[in-house]
Amino acid sequence: xxxxRNMTLTVISAGLQTSIQGAPYRGMRAxxxxxxxxxxxxxLALANRLVGKASGALAIEMTMTDAKFRADTDxxxxxxxxxxxxxxxxxxxxxxxRHKVHSGDSIAVPxxxxxxxxxxxxxxxxxxxxxxxxxxxxxxxxxxxxDGRALKNGDILPLKTAAIEEVQTITPPELRPIFSNAFLLxxxxxxxxxxxxxxxxxxxxTARWSASPRMDRMGIALGGGMLELAKNDNLTSGAVFxxxxxxxxxxQPFLLGVDGQTSGGYPRIxxxxxxxxxxxxxxxPGDNITLVHKDAAQAxxxxxxxxxxxxxxxPDIRLD
Amino acid sequence: MSGADIYHADDWILLRGLxxxxxxxxxxxxxxxxxxxxxxxxxxxxxxxxxxxxxNAKDAGEIALxxxxxxxxxxxxxxPPIALPICYDTAFGPDQTVVARHLDIAVSDVPQWHMAQExxxxxxxxxxGFAYLRCAANIPDIPRLNIPRAQVAAGSVGLLGRQCGxxxxxxxxxxPIIGRMAARLFDIAAQPPAALSPGQRVMFRAISRIEFEAxxxxxxx
Numbered sequence: 001x002x003x004x005r006n007m008t009l010t011v012i013s014a015g016l017q018t019s020i021q022g023a024p025y026r027g028m029r030a031x032x033x034x035x036x037x038x039x040x041x042x043x044l045a046l047a048n049r050l051v052g053k054a055s056g057a058l059a060i061e062m063t064m065t066d067a068k069f070r071a072d073t074d075x076x077x078x079x080x081x082x083x084x085x086x087x088x089x090x091x092x093x094x095x096x097x098r099h100k101v102h103s104g105d106s107i108a109v110p111x112x113x114x115x116x117x118x119x120x121x122x123x124x125x126x127x128x129x130x131x132x133x134x135x136x137x138x139x140x141x142x143x144x145x146x147d148g149r150a151l152k153n154g155d156i157l158p159l160k161t162a163a164i165e166e167v168q169t170i171t172p173p174e175l176r177p178i179f180s181n182a183f184l185l186x187x188x189x190x191x192x193x194x195x196x197x198x199x200x201x202x203x204x205x206t207a208r209w210s211a212s213p214r215m216d217r218m219g220i221a222l223g224g225g226m227l228e229l230a231k232n233d234n235l236t237s238g239a240v241f242x243x244x245x246x247x248x249x250x251x252q253p254f255l256l257g258v259d260g261q262t263s264g265g266y267p268r269i270x271x272x273x274x275x276x277x278x279x280x281x282x283x284x285p286g287d288n289i290t291l292v293h294k295d296a297a298q299a300x301x302x303x304x305x306x307x308x309x310x311x312x313x314x315p316d317i318r319l320d
Numbered sequence: 321m322s323g324a325d326i327y328h329a330d331d332w333i334l335l336r337g338l339x340x341x342x343x344x345x346x347x348x349x350x351x352x353x354x355x356x357x358x359x360x361x362x363x364x365x366x367x368x369x370x371x372x373x374x375x376n377a378k379d380a381g382e383i384a385l386x387x388x389x390x391x392x393x394x395x396x397x398x399x400p401p402i403a404l405p406i407c408y409d410t411a412f413g414p415d416q417t418v419v420a421r422h423l424d425i426a427v428s429d430v431p432q433w434h435m436a437q438e439x440x441x442x443x444x445x446x447x448x449g450f451a452y453l454r455c456a457a458n459i460p461d462i463p464r465l466n467i468p469r470a471q472v473a474a475g476s477v478g479l480l481g482r483q484c485g486x487x488x489x490x491x492x493x494x495x496p497i498i499g500r501m502a503a504r505l506f507d508i509a510a511q512p513p514a515a516l517s518p519g520q521r522v523m524f525r526a527i528s529r530i531e532f533e534a535x536x537x538x539x540x541x
Contacts, residue, residue, distance in 0.1 A: 026358075031449060241358075262360065271330070299372075
């Protein structure tokens with residue numbers, strides 16, 4: 001086995017869906033390019049901080065199951081997100097901590113029982129083309145990341161040395177997000193919220209919603225209740241965003257994620273507020289979801305407070 | 321337009337009930353305002369996304385109102401009209417029979433009929449670079465296929481009546497397909513990657529199967 005000083009990272013086991021993700025594509029929705037990028041940009045930023053990278057730098061996003069890699073060169077790594085620990089060779093080591101790996105070392109990120117996505121950041125840059133200010137994998141457009149696709153066993157990721165900025169060796173414990181199996185998401189009314197019957201409008205914030213198994217980076221079908229539309233006109237296609245909740249005629253609400261299409265023709269009944277959208281991608285099938293209504297001004301206040309808080313630790317963090 | 325219909329989320333605004341000229345004009349005005357993170361035309365709406373850290377909802381609404389009120393006067397710089405080469409060979413347009421029946425014309429007249437319509441790009445959506453065209457004439461609705469296709473070839477042209485959909489890449493789809501273009505509508509290496517943009521006029525020019533294959537071959541080499 002080649003144990004040379006290749007500037008690469010080898011994918012031993014890719015798991016359910018592992019892909020190269022960083023900052024979203026911004027300003028491209030008029031061309032129907034979805035946001036893409038890390039579903040949990042906060043966890044991404046925390047991992048990148050530990051290896052001295054910009055908060056939106058490309059990293060490896062893993063989904064639910066075990067994933068395993070081999071370092072083919074010496075570098076620093078950090079793992080954040082759903083995983084509660086990782087293994088370097090056969091040693092269990094903590095997440096939210098910078099670790100040195102040597103050429104030939106294996107890095108295994110196990111499945112967790114809460115949260116969905118974990119992030120592996122490297123002190124080297126993942127050497128894939130920069131596209132439209134990002135380089136994140138866009139699945140529907142088949143571009144970005146490694147050939148616009150999920151990583152497969154045996155893939156070899158080219159790396160290059162990076163200019164490392166100030167490095168933190170650990171994320172302060174009080175700043176580490178902890179995922180449970182219950183999520184509280186705040187929303188503003190969507191453009192067609194008024195199309196819901198009165199009782200369905202109430203149900204939106206009183207029902208115990210749950211995440212159905214029908215979910216991926218594009219979004220999550222919500223279980224726990226069927227909504228009714230009082231108005232059933234044909235809606236012309238218009239903009240939707242990550243965090244938009246649509247209500248198809250069948251009544252099962254669908255919450256859009258970062259890979260969601262840029263336009264839709266179903267009533268947009270709610271919009272998860274900007275401050276809470278980074279949580280959407282950590283919701284597991286079966287998790288409880290409580291929706292809480294806020295008006296636009298309240299939602300903006302919540303967002304500003306959240307940004308003020310996180311910018312003390314990650315000055316360049318962006319939540320879209 | 322007065323009596324502006326504006327929707328507010330916490331970081332985006334939706335201007336509703338606009339016709340296609342108004343959308344094109346307002347999208348240009350919005351671009352010049354330099355405060356919007358996304359400017360997204362819909363069929364009869366325009367969405368504007370912003371950073372709520374930099375702009376509060378009230379100010380964002382006032383800036384958006386200036387677009388509606390037209391206090392900023394801009395001559396719309398429409399993107400140049402484009403002629404797309406299309407092959408109407410029935411192998412590429414398997415649903416011409418269905419479409420002809422709905423339009424009450426002969427199948428052999430479908431190409432001439434289609435080329436005679438005046439189209440403009442209403443919006444992009446669904447897939448990167450996928451263009452929704454609207455035609456000027458009032459055409460009866462053509463329903464989607466009962467069973468959507470798992471794969472529709474890149475370059476396929478679908479027709480739902482007034483709406484004509486252009487597939488930039490292979491993907492699933494339920495639109496009746498009438499032909500295939502020898503044109504690349506989305507190329508991530510191009511600037512911009514989407515060949516078409518909202519407001520643009522589109523014409524179709526028929527090419528033979530041989531011309532189509534030559535163009536495909538040329539694109540690959």
